[in-house]
Amino acid sequence: MHTIKSSSGSTSKASRKKAKLKTVKLDASSEPPNKKLRTPPVDRGDDRLWVDKYEPTIEADLAVHKRKVEDVRRWLSEAFEGGSAGKLRKYRRILVLTGPAGTAKTTTLRVLAREMGFEIVEWRNSMSERGPNDSWMDTEALFDKFQAFLTRASSCCNIFAASSAIVSMQPQSHTQPKFPSQSSTSLPSTSSSRPSNCHLILLEDLPNILHLPTQARFHDALQSLCSSSESGPPVVIIISDSGLRGENAYNDDTWDGAGGARWSKKETIDIRSLLGADLSTSPYVTRIAFNPIAPTLMNKALQAMLTKHFASTSGKPPAKDVVEMIVESSNGDIRSAAMALEFACVVTLTKGGGKGKTRRNAAGSARAVLEVVTRREQSLVLFHLMGKILYNKRKGDPPATHLSTRDAAKERELDETLLDPSPLPNWLSEHDRKASRVCLETIASDSPIDSSLLGLYIHENYTMFCTDVDQCDGVCEGLSWVDCVGGNLPSTTPHAFPTLALSTLHALPTPVPRKGQKVCKPSWFDVRNKEQDALEGVGDVVTWLGHGGASDERAPGRWTHADVALELGGWLRAVDRTGIAQLQLPRTHRLFSSLPWCAGGVSGNVLGEDENGEADGVDGDGDIRVLGALRDQKEGKGWWLESDDIEEAE
């Protein structure tokens, strides 16, 4: 019942012209020149969007950081060939690509498929369930189809494989063929030397994971795929981090004394809920996290796109600063950047190409239009948000030493627009502050995080920015008040965020002394995870006691969690010390029973510039990797907070 649709690349004359241009570029890169590459067809009459039209086809065109591509490539080659020792193949079963939308996850995979010569078999949920000839008996549940797809895809290989690089398999025969623009343009297989049965299963359009039974079956399906001894094709799963704001999504139930159960059910798709706890930590699964695309790379890619476009069409490419603006406002999403660029070319934004004031005005209006068009919800990076709040800049602050004269002038300009607050009466003089340079409305609306996560970030970091406990008192009081009042309000209340920011700004010293503070990620999540583990330990001990310890007598219900956590610690340690083996104490008790005092503070996890902090708290394991990658990307730029001004490397 499955159709195997193979769309072979149609080459038109126009595309030949493009291909020439492309090969020149290719020679410049390090690719082997004997590879014959063709770009997707580009027609005058082609009404596809630029995103599809100029989708990269070779690795050099990808705007993704080289190391990331290399990671994926290595994984794929290990999956197909087994790595250097030839034994890794067994463990390269599932690759999970994560990252925000528009970070070229799928494109990277497709490009590599093209270069390495394997084919992608993709699952698509089809909603057009029944054709006209189907009786209702024939319909099977969507998930059954998915399972059938998995087994078939892993055991069979495509008979048309020789001619197509990308095969999209659909569960229903009655769905009409996809529009050419939708299924990505496919080329004749570039290297036919590879055996044609090299294919991988791509899962991007996932079954409804939020439905628990489906989730369980999905886990089972993947698990069996991993554990099956004969080596099937590897599976690649692509998850776009959805823009969930704050940790409320992780269901933060209240700490209601010991023994309170915390029900952790996720409402969002992330790697844990997708793969299940044991699978996501098993050696079969590799995770590669994509970061938002760096401005320099994005700039290059957009310029390349422009060159390509205006090589085939007449017209004037938009000015360089328009492109820069697009790059700036896209926030690392190349899809949205390409869209914006196309838009910018359709309507000519910068009319007056003159010098001086007219030009600036034109640029200003262009910026305004583009901002309206490309405006995304998250346009302020968390890193800068924290800088804005914690450095608490106010009117008339002396410019920081590292600021260029241009930026200093910008600050002065900003100061002129700020109104002085009306003077306070004597008895309120302690609350007198200069006008703040921080625009609360903007940061509240542009913030990538919600108020509760903002609270956690402020809480983690404010001490470094205070010079005195009284200032700490102000910040803490604000946090405590908002948490207490907010506890009874729906989490969507619009007032929590500004209140938090305002109380923090009010309490911090002005100006904040600069001593190389680094913004850290909240350790709250770690603590909560630890606490949950310890709580499980308590639970284990309670059950153990309920079963009468090692004796035959069963006496359930005598111990509550709180009693065990508070009073049993000494006894448990004594048992451990004397080493009475026959007791069979649950080992997990050590999580809560012993609490040694160690002097000194704790060191935090430093926040990187391009991180959005959303899922950070929940997976500590991914952090190091992300941070490491960030450091690479920075290319010598300081990767901790030095300035709250958004400056792009020129």
Place this chain on the structure above:
Amino acid sequence: MSLWVDKFRPKTLDDLHYHQSLSIRLKSLAASADFPHMLFYGPSGAGKKTRISCTLRQLFGSGVEKLKIDQRVFISPSKRKLEINVVQSNFHIEITPSEAGNYDRVVIQDLLKEIAQTQQVDLNAKHRFKVVVINEADSLSRDAQAALRRTMEKYMSNMRIILCANSTSRLIAPIKSRCLLMRVAAPTPEEMQNVLEHVAKKLKFDLPEEASQQIAEDSGGNMRKALLVFEALKMQSPDLSGSLTIAKPDWEIYCHKVADLIVQEQSPARVLEVRGKLYELLAHCIPPTIILKTVAERVVERVDEAMKADVMHWAAFYETRMRLGNKKIYHLEAWVVKVMSLYKHFMYNFDMADFE
């Protein structure tokens, strides 16, 4: 081998070592035909649960000791599954609804309704009703308490409720008025020494007078703690002679050190250090209210007379907020910072006054 606390727990009202008058009253109540709803309250480790199980035994005979644990699944309004452990015999059922967190109302309602609607089928049973024991009743949410109130009236014929709580202040008045209140006070040191000696006699060894005295004093009226300390000591030095260092629980020492940190220095860096410690305590499942209480008591010991009231006032203030809010650490830390700020100003003014 099980814990001494469990092993030597009195099984009948006659076996109880202290609060004899209470035992007599419970006995006569159990003998009478109409047994009321009851609320046992008192400090932890005073023997509330022991008295409840003794009363149950008095009511129904030894059948109540045949316990089994069931895991019951409740469905919350948002279709979430809640798994709650329920301990029950043929005559009674025991639940700790606070394990369900915010959804305790569902648990209370479903469970009570189910029990209330089933008649006792055992013809030999001494009473027609079943008893529901609700532990940690003071951590029940308002909703759950309201649900309880209605059920208590409605199903009086089939069911009696015994609540067990540390204090009555968090229970709503309608519930208190529907119950017979039973206060189980903490035992005096002498009473505790009696119990300790009784245990020692049962185990056939000698307990030196000083040791029992010290244990009784240190455990502050908490019988369970006393017995646990006793057992741990016995494990460490089997002859129980010489100078015994009775170790306080780790977390208590930890809290005291946190208090010392607060008093020693008042600076943003110190706030950060204290936060690390508070996090550590929370990560070891120490309830935040207990942390706040223990640290505050220690701070009060160490500061000047004039400041004591303020320190306690703010502790109470932030404890309320902690109950209303979500993130306990904010409020703990806010209290710490407040105390630091108070202390700093106090010392500063003090110095000035001295100087003049």
